[in-house]
Amino acid sequence: MKTETTIQGLTASLAPARTTKKLIGFVPTMGNLHEGHLTLVRAAKKICDVVVVSIFVNPIQFGAGEDFDSYPRTLEQDSRLLADVGCDIIFAPSVEQMYGKHPRLTNISVSQITNDLCGESRPGHFDGVAVVVTKLFNIVQPDYAFFGQKDYQQLAVIRQLVQDLNIPLEVIGVPIVRAADGLALSSRNGYLSEEERIAAPTIYQLLKQAEAALGEGQALSQVLANISIELTQVGFVVDYVEARQPNLQPIEQFDRDLVLFVAAKLGSTRLIDNLQIDFKI
Ligand code: PAF
Numbered sequence: 572m573k574t575e576t577t578i579q580g581l582t583a584s585l586a587p588a589r590t591t592k593k594l595i596g597f598v599p600t601m602g603n604l605h606e607g608h609l610t611l612v613r614a615a616k617k618i619c620d621v622v623v624v625s626i627f628v629n630p631i632q633f634g635a636g637e638d639f640d641s642y643p644r645t646l647e648q649d650s651r652l653l654a655d656v657g658c659d660i661i662f663a664p665s666v667e668q669m670y671g672k673h674p675r676l677t678n679i680s681v682s683q684i685t686n687d688l689c690g691e692s693r694p695g696h697f698d699g700v701a702v703v704v705t706k707l708f709n710i711v712q713p714d715y716a717f718f719g720q721k722d723y724q725q726l727a728v729i730r731q732l733v734q735d736l737n738i739p740l741e742v743i744g745v746p747i748v749r750a751a752d753g754l755a756l757s758s759r760n761g762y763l764s765e766e767e768r769i770a771a772p773t774i775y776q777l778l779k780q781a782e783a784a785l786g787e788g789q790a791l792s793q794v795l796a797n798i799s800i801e802l803t804q805v806g807f808v809v810d811y812v813e814a815r816q817p818n819l820q821p822i823e824q825f826d827r828d829l830v831l832f833v834a835a836k837l838g839s840t841r842l843i844d845n846l847q848i849d850f851k852i
Contacts, residue, residue, distance in 0.1 A: 572650070572653065572654045572658055572659060572660065572661065573659070573660050573661070574650065574660075574661040574663060575660060575661070575662050575663070576662075576663050576664055576665065576668065577664065577668055578664065578668065578710050581623070581660065581662050581710060581711070582710075584660055585621070585623070585660070585711070585712075588620065588621045589712075593619075593620035593621050594618065594619045594620045594621070594714045594715070595619060595620070595621050595622075595623065595711065595712070595713040595714050595715075596615030596616070596618065596619030596621070596622045596623070596713060596714070596715045596716075596717065597615070597622075597623050597624075597625070597707070597708075597711045597713035597715065597716045597717070597740075598611045598612050598615055598622065598623070598624045598625070598658075598716075598717045599624075599625045599627075599703075599704060599707050599716065599718070600624060600625060600626055600627075601626070601627065601628045601629065601642065601758065602626040602627075602628065602643070602644060602645060602646065602649050602663075602758075603642070603643040603644070603645050603649070603758040603761070604626075604645075604648075604649045604652050604653070604758075605748075605756045605757075605758065605760075606748050606756055607719050607721065607747070607748040607755075607756040607757070608624075608652075608719075609652060609653075609656050610719075610745060610748050611717040611718070611719060611745050612624060612653065612656045612657070612658055612717075613656055614717055614743065614745050615715065615717050616656070616657050618715060619713075619714065619715055621659045621660070622657070622658050622659050622660075623658075623659065623660045623661075623662055623711050623713065624653055624658045624660075624661055624662070625661075625662040625663070625664075625707055625711070626646060626649055626661060626662070626663045627662075627663065627664055627669060627703070627707075628642045628644065629669075629699060629700070629703040630666055630670075630699075631670070631695075631698075631699035631702060631703065632695075632696050632697075632699030632700045632703065633696075633699070634693055634694065634695060634696060637693075638759075638762075642758075643758065643761060646663060649661075662707075662710070662711065669703070669706060675702075677702075678698055678702065679698060679701040679702050679705055679732065680697075680698045680701065681697060681701055681728045681731050681732055681735070684724065684727055684728060684731060684819045685697040685698075685724070685728060687811075687813075688724050688811060688813060688815075688819075688832055688834070689724050689725075689834060689843065690724070691811075692810050692811070692834065697724070697725070697728050700725055700728065700729075701728060701729075701732055704729055704732065705732065705736070705738070708733075708738055708740060712740075713740050714740055714741065715740060715741050715742075715743055716729075716740055716741075716742050716743070717743045717745055718742065718743070718744060718745070719744075719745055719747065719748075720744050720745060720746055720747050720845070720847075721747045721748075721755045721756075721757065721843070721844070721845070722843070723830060723832065723845045724819065724832075726742070726744050727818070727819050729742055730742050730744075747844075747845075749775065750772070752772040753772040753775035753776060753779075754768075754771045754772040754774075754775060755774075755775065755842075755843075755844045757842065757843075759840055759841065759842070760840075760842075762838075762839065762840040763837060763838070763840050764838065767806075767837040767838055767840065770805050770806055770807075770837060771837060771842060773801070773802065773805050773807070774802065774807075774833050774835065774842060774844045775844055775846075777797075777798045777801055777802065777833075778798070778831055778833065778844060778845075778846040779846070780797075781794045781795075781797070781798055781831055781846070782831075782846060782848050784797070785848060791814055791822070791825055791829075795812045795813070795814060795831075796812075798812045798831075798833065799812045802833070802835050806837065807835040807836065807837055808835060808836040809833075809834075809835045810834035810835055810836065810841070811832065811833070811834050812831070812832070812833050812835075813831070813832045814829050814830065814831050814832070815829065815830055815832065816828070816829060816830070817829070817830055817847065826850055827850060828847065828848065828849050828850055829847075829848050829850070830845050830846065830847050830848070831845060831846045831848065832844075832845045833845070
């Protein structure tokens, strides 16, 4: 496994794969890797010849007062984990390497689907993601790119971006990886205190209860309100509890597949989760 920190170095490392028309898979990350990320790499290994993982804490997707400075940078540990799952190249550029060369005058903004859910409470976040992901796609030029479904809205934004800008690659969404108690794996789970970690799986438990309640015919508005009330009771500060069509459009008909979304803070840690509900009624 090689580690490249410059665009030039990465381009040179990928040149043999490109000339021999090997399939290149790409897993963009911000590091502090966990089993969720490793699952993305394993998915990439299944269908690609060469797998590149980027590790870059992207300053422009963090808002004022968010955790850019404290976001864990654990390159050594990440490198060991990536070597074990057969990653071929780590791309770990500096902020200077990604943004320092020229002042950036171009923004990328995916409209509509970024207006609400996390887009509402994190203004500018998805523009920052769209810019860095587009830059990374142009640098790596992969055939396939892998993203986790935990960041469901991010995945939708990236699919839209790839479609709208004719970026020549296929986006693969990989199901959420959960701890044994149901908590969706996230680098931010490491911020939770012992007590908060015990409360955190409540989000998933309530999502599953909501699925059952909907199956029994309870009204969607009531089911969403119950999640909010119960989260508040166990100490969460709820940002949103929402339901959308799988394409993130508002729900028009209640007998179609839908996705439930939750974002809530436990102490200073913001957790997000979602559950796709397939209606079989
Ligand atoms: O999901 C993440 O880790 C980040 O948002 C991404 C896609 C690597 C862009 O910085």
